[in-house]
Amino acid sequence: KTFTVTNNCGYTVWPGILSAGNSPAALDSTGFALAPGESRTMPAPHGWSGRLWGRTFCSTDPAGRFACATGDCGSGRLDCAGNAAKPPATLAEFTLDGSGGMDFYDVSLVDGYNLPMLVTPRGGVTGENCAPTGCMVDLNGKCPAELSVASPAAAGGGGVACKSACEAFGSAQYCCSGEYGNPNTCRPSAYSQFFKNACPRAYSYAYDDATSTFTCASGDTSYDITFCPSTASVKSVGSDHGMVYAGGAQLVSSSPRVAAKTWLPPGVIVVGVAVQKDILQSGVQSKADQSPVTVADYGSQILVSLVLKMEAPASSSFSMVAEEDSEELRKEGAEEILENITELVNETIVDDGTYSIYFSKEGILSAIDDGKSEGGPSGRHWVLDPIDGTKGFLRGDQYAIALALLDEGKVVLGVLACPNLSLGSIGNLNGGSSGDQVGALFSATIGCGAEVESLQGSPAQKISVCSIDNPVEASFFESYEGAHSLRDLTGSIAEKLGVQAPPVRIDSQAKYGALARGDGAIYLRFPHKGYREKIWDHAAGSIVVTEAGGLVTDASGNDLDFSKGRFLDLDTGIIATNKQLMPSLLKAVQDAIKEQNQAASPL
Numbered sequence: 001k002t003f004t005v006t007n008n009c010g011y012t013v014w015p016g017i018l019s020a021g022n023s024p025a026a027l028d029s030t031g032f033a034l035a036p037g038e039s040r041t042m043p044a045p046h047g048w049s050g051r052l053w054g055r056t057f058c059s060t061d062p063a064g065r066f067a068c069a070t071g072d073c074g075s076g077r078l079d080c081a082g083n084a085a086k087p088p089a090t091l092a093e094f095t096l097d098g099s100g101g102m103d104f105y106d107v108s109l110v111d112g113y114n115l116p117m118l119v120t121p122r123g124g125v126t127g128e129n130c131a132p133t134g135c136m137v138d139l140n141g142k143c144p145a146e147l148s149v150a151s152p153a154a155a156g157g158g159g160v161a162c163k164s165a166c167e168a169f170g171s172a173q174y175c176c177s178g179e180y181g182n183p184n185t186c187r188p189s190a191y192s193q194f195f196k197n198a199c200p201r202a203y204s205y206a207y208d209d210a211t212s213t214f215t216c217a218s219g220d221t222s223y224d225i226t227f228c229p230s231t232a233s234v235k236s237v238g239s240d241h242g243m244v245y246a247g248g249a250q251l252v253s254s255s256p257r258v259a260a261k262t263w264l265p266p267g268v269i270v271v272g273v274a275v276q277k278d279i280l281q282s283g284v285q286s287k288a289d290q291s292p293v294t295v296a297d298y299g300s301q302i303l304v305s306l307v308l309k310m311e312a313p314a315s316s317s318f319s320m321v322a323e324e325d326s327e328e329l330r331k332e333g334a335e336e337i338l339e340n341i342t343e344l345v346n347e348t349i350v351d352d353g354t355y356s357i358y359f360s361k362e363g364i365l366s367a368i369d370d371g372k373s374e375g376g377p378s379g380r381h382w383v384l385d386p387i388d389g390t391k392g393f394l395r396g397d398q399y400a401i402a403l404a405l406l407d408e409g410k411v412v413l414g415v416l417a418c419p420n421l422s423l424g425s426i427g428n429l430n431g432g433s434s435g436d437q438v439g440a441l442f443s444a445t446i447g448c449g450a451e452v453e454s455l456q457g458s459p460a461q462k463i464s465v466c467s468i469d470n471p472v473e474a475s476f477f478e479s480y481e482g483a484h485s486l487r488d489l490t491g492s493i494a495e496k497l498g499v500q501a502p503p504v505r506i507d508s509q510a511k512y513g514a515l516a517r518g519d520g521a522i523y524l525r526f527p528h529k530g531y532r533e534k535i536w537d538h539a540a541g542s543i544v545v546t547e548a549g550g551l552v553t554d555a556s557g558n559d560l561d562f563s564k565g566r567f568l569d570l571d572t573g574i575i576a577t578n579k580q581l582m583p584s585l586l587k588a589v590q591d592a593i594k595e596q597n598q599a600a601s602p603l
């Protein structure tokens with residue numbers, strides 16, 4: 001019987017362990033460091049009880065004293081040596097071999113929250129309530145201001161933890177003390193509801209036992225404890241599949257940006273990453289069987305629309321312009337694919353643990369059709385490409401999940417998840433670089449700039465386009481697929497500009513993301529005549545670039561107009577670059593087009 005602690009965060013976590021006073025034995029450590037991706041397995045002694053948490057932003061000061069911005073245990077050392085975590089901290093609590101031969105465990109936010117954590121039983125796994133529990137969500141970004149703990153240790157001095165109402169206000173009512181010291185008088189508060197809605201399985205206040213305590217038959221059940229679980233491939237276990245439709249848990253307050261950013265990764269990326277891996281492993285890369293891509297495509301669309309419906313302010317009506325609709329799936333012969341999608345979606349929701357929702361096949365079809373909106377110049381519309389760069393996805397190359405929000409015909413928010421794009425610059429080379437972390441999440445809000453963060457949830461960093469003003473030093477991006485852009489034309493534009501470097505060819509809107517953080521200077525896209533660009537292929541990418549200080553226009557220098565429905569109405573092609581290079585780029589584009597037209601009709 002063991003505990004395996006895994007750090008799936010994009011940053012180092014220092015687990016701390018406290019054995020209870022009455023615990024017959026201690027674990028073999030009370031504190032250690034776990035680098036991203038690292039894990040450590042420890043024997044779980046018979047009858048052990050105690051708690052485990054993650055410390056973040058730790059360092060040793062010049063005097064040799066070790067301290068952490070969150071979860072610190074005050075020992076001044078790496079090991080906690082019998083000290084508890086200073087709140088706020090997400091806690092995993094265990095009592096092994098308790099009454100009736102059962103292990104009892106929970107994840108508690110009663111002392112606040114500092115990072116996502118999941119406890120998964122493994123091995124024996126029997127017992128009615130033997131299931132994964134935890135809090136999968138990164139709550140630091142959406143913590144109510146009065147509970148939020150900021151630290152200069154975080155990039156940008158952002159939120160690093162979220163206090164409980166008891167800690168923040170100290171009242172008996174929130175702390176369940178004094179006359180509130182029993183379950184009848186101490187009730188959930190708006191604050192505990194904030195935690196409960198985000199993480200329904202975790203303890204949100206002291207008497208939240210009914211839905212928060214889990215038990216497994218002791219036997220040889222081992223436990224996996226994972227920090228930042230959401231991008232791990234978490235398999236569900238136990239008898240926990242009997243989830244029923246329970247309606248929408250509405251978050252107390254969440255801005256669309258936070259909703260979009262926080263919720264793209266957990267379910268959707270897991271689906272993307274897992275399905276791409278399956279495709280590559282099974283070798284289904286031929287065009288003949290596109291069904292795995294199809295499943296991922298629909299699955300991604302359903303999960304994003306589910307999350308948006310749950311998390312976006314409910315007041316206005318929901319409208320989404322998305323690439324897929326259910327028509328093909330309603331046809332004869334599509335039963336198996338529909339079955340696979342239904343299974344994938346339901347499994348992902350159960351594994352994630354945030355929502356208690358079950359989709360029937362009919363539910364799946366109608367959820368897909370949530371994306372049928374026509375968009376247009378008035379009102380608010382989400383714009384989604386569930387898997388952009390399908391060809392790249394199939395090849396194991398770049399792809400993106402691209403989500404934007406249109407408000408009165410203008411893009412006001414964009415989120416671009418690129419699971420295969422390295423977090424660091426891809427420089428002037430095709431492909432990844434120096435053993436860097438992979439998985440980048442770009443986001444932008446109108447007037448507020450653009451950011452990138454790791455898909456594993458590292459703090460966001462502001463990005464800006466490169467400041468090159470000499471085209472000779474510039475490199476340009478274009479589609480990997482030759483059929484998507486006229487290479488004679490882009491080659492001739494580059495030549496006229498004096499660009500020396502060969503084109504960097506990658507799939508999907510990852511090009512916009514890479515351009516926005518200065519990996520390259522120019523993006524050229526010139527489809528064959530008659531091709532109509534769709535808004536979901538450019539909405540998120542273009543706001544990421546413009547908010548990073550760049551410009552995105554058509555070949556005549558007009559801004560892209562997203563108010564015309566599902567298609568963009570534009571002159572010839574799309575170009576993007578920084579403000580310095582745009583005038584000369586536009587001139588080169590127009591000269592090259594003129595030349596091409598003259599060559600085509602020599603009169």
Ligand SMILES: Nc1ncnc2c1ncn2[C@@H]1O[C@H](COP(=O)(O)O)[C@@H](OP(=O)(O)O)[C@H]1O
Nearest residue numbers: 387388389390391479481483484507508527531
């Ligand atoms: N002939 C064509 N010309 C231009 N774009 C095309 C095209 N055929 C498909 N596309 C679009 O190009 C997108 C991929 O762009 P890129 O070449 O930059 O990777 C596709 O998105 P999907 O993969 O979501 O279908 C599709 O919408």
Ligand SMILES: [Mg+2]
Nearest residue numbers: 385388389537
């Ligand atoms: Mg696309």
